[in-house]
Amino acid sequence: MIDNKSLIIGGLVIAILIGVMAVFLASSDPDGLESTALIIQGGKTLTGPTPPTAEIQENLEGKFAYSAPMPDYSLGEAMGSTGGILAIVGGTILAFLVAIGLVYALKIAGNKNPPRVLDR
Amino acid sequence: MHIPDAFIPIWQGAIYWIVALVFVYLSLRWAKNELNEEKLPLVAVLAAGIFALQSFNLPVSMGTSGHLVGGALVAIILGSPFAAVFILTLVLIVQGVMFGDGGITTMGANILNMGVVGGFVGFYSFKGLKAATGNMPVSAFIAAWLACFIPALCASVELWLAGTFPLQAGMVAMGLYHAIIGVVEGVITVAAIYLIVNIRPDLADQGVLPTKVGAIA
Numbered sequence: 350m351i352d353n354k355s356l357i358i359g360g361l362v363i364a365i366l367i368g369v370m371a372v373f374l375a376s377s378d379p380d381g382l383e384s385t386a387l388i389i390q391g392g393k394t395l396t397g398p399t400p401p402t403a404e405i406q407e408n409l410e411g412k413f414a415y416s417a418p419m420p421d422y423s424l425g426e427a428m429g430s431t432g433g434i435l436a437i438v439g440g441t442i443l444a445f446l447v448a449i450g451l452v453y454a455l456k457i458a459g460n461k462n463p464p465r466v467l468d469r
Numbered sequence: 470m471h472i473p474d475a476f477i478p479i480w481q482g483a484i485y486w487i488v489a490l491v492f493v494y495l496s497l498r499w500a501k502n503e504l505n506e507e508k509l510p511l512v513a514v515l516a517a518g519i520f521a522l523q524s525f526n527l528p529v530s531m532g533t534s535g536h537l538v539g540g541a542l543v544a545i546i547l548g549s550p551f552a553a554v555f556i557l558t559l560v561l562i563v564q565g566v567m568f569g570d571g572g573i574t575t576m577g578a579n580i581l582n583m584g585v586v587g588g589f590v591g592f593y594s595f596k597g598l599k600a601a602t603g604n605m606p607v608s609a610f611i612a613a614w615l616a617c618f619i620p621a622l623c624a625s626v627e628l629w630l631a632g633t634f635p636l637q638a639g640m641v642a643m644g645l646y647h648a649i650i651g652v653v654e655g656v657i658t659v660a661a662i663y664l665i666v667n668i669r670p671d672l673a674d675q676g677v678l679p680t681k682v683g684a685i686a
Binding site: 411415449 | 472479504536556645
């Protein structure tokens with residue numbers, strides 16, 4: 350059994366390693382939803398490979414449009430895989446901090462004894 | 470399985486948001502009542518881990534890739550479907566706002582599919598299967614598979630209602646791909662449960678612990 354500090358450090362290290370591996374090893378094929386969209390649009394068959402030129406046509410008429418600061422988990426082509434690593438590591442740490450912050454906020458709002466994470 | 474803004478009209482996205490917010494509210498109440506300083510590190514690490522795992526698309530043949538959803542894992546290990554709603558919601562917010570993975574108007578639908586349906590299907594199918602078989606890994610594997618497959622079917626129905634996918638073709642393709650992706654989901658879920666049970670059995674829900682340890686706890 351490990352203590353809370355080791356759990357946090359070990360858990361974050363594993364998560365960051367998975368994220369870094371994803372930059373280099375993740376499949377470039379579309380995911381299930383994207384593949385389905387390509388089939389519907391005639392860009393791919395159900396069981397066949399995805400052509401390299403296949404692209405999903407998005408009908409944005411009457412839809413909301415939003416530009417994320419780091420689309421596709423990257424910082425742009427110029428930054429290459431370094432940008433990908435920074436984006437995913439940043440996102441992993443952000444998810445961790447948002448979880449901690451949210452629980453702290455809920456606990457502080459609810460009682461006078463907020464959680465003390467590293468006391469164990 | 471992250472639905473982008475372009476795939477669902479704004480008014481339909483608003484309806485999914487309203488329904489999702491009810492579950493998000495209940496998950497916040499769960500977090501306020503159930504989480505303590507002991508469980509907080511595991512919750513935060515699970516959020517970070519699921520974010521990282523969702524960014525890692527593995528090839529699943531037929532020109533398609535897939536990644537872990539994580540709803541079943543979180544619900545099973547923390548012993549509540551609301552744990553999945555809580556963690557998946559914050560992961561989906563980070564993904565949608567910072568990385569454009571999943572839309573903003575469709576975030577409610579994504580929370581419903583992956584957090585609510587994934588969490589509830591994963592948790593209750595695990596409970597039922599574990600009670601029936603007594604076998605934790607088999608129950609967790611099947612529950613995780615269902616928690617990937619059924620949300621995919623829900624998404625295909627939502628996209629049919631949106632006029633984006635035809636119903637039959639959408640369900641066949643989404644079902645087929647996520648039936649395969651679900652195998653990856655099942656394997657990773659069982660592996661992660663074993664890892665957590667081995668390093669911090671005191672934080673895992675008693676439902677995943679061997680009977681002997683559960684009895685002592």
